[in-house]
Amino acid sequence: MVAGAAEIAVRSGALTGLTVLLISTVSPDELLVAATAALGAACAARAMRRAAGVRWRGARGAGRAVLLLPWAVLRGCGTLLAAAVRRPEDAVLRRTAVRQGADPGWAGIVLAASPDTCVLDMPHEDDPLLHTLDRRPGPVEKTVTDPGERR
Known part of the structure; x- marks a missing residue:
């Protein structure tokens, strides 16, 4: 109640x-x-x-991801602007894994909030396929994904 x-x-x-x-x-x-x-x-x-039947679950890393979100958006805007000026040579497709204890629903939303990152697919609950304009993971991606599972 x-x-x-x-x-x-x-x-x-x-x-x-x-x-x-x-x-x-x-x-x-x-x-x-x-x-x-x-x-x-x-x-x-x-x-x-x-x-x-949706239950609240998996808030691990959510607070840190939300705090890093403004920086990720600013960084993403810079990367996107640079890509508009020149051809993005660092653009990659990357399959990652959501950290243990993080809900894929909110994780996908914060990953897609950066202008230089697009969540293309999430065929299973914990492995988003990302298109990014930078080979290096951004601050939010580092927070919500498992570093050992990036491919």
């Missing part, structure tokens, strides 16, 4: 915050509407997650 209330509160808070960020000036009425809509959406999202 407490976990369910916490999940709804976090989802609702995130959705309300996003709505407030997207509105230039927020009146009390708009804030009330945003909070009410976010609460309804959070309840619906929780119900859908439970109906699908």
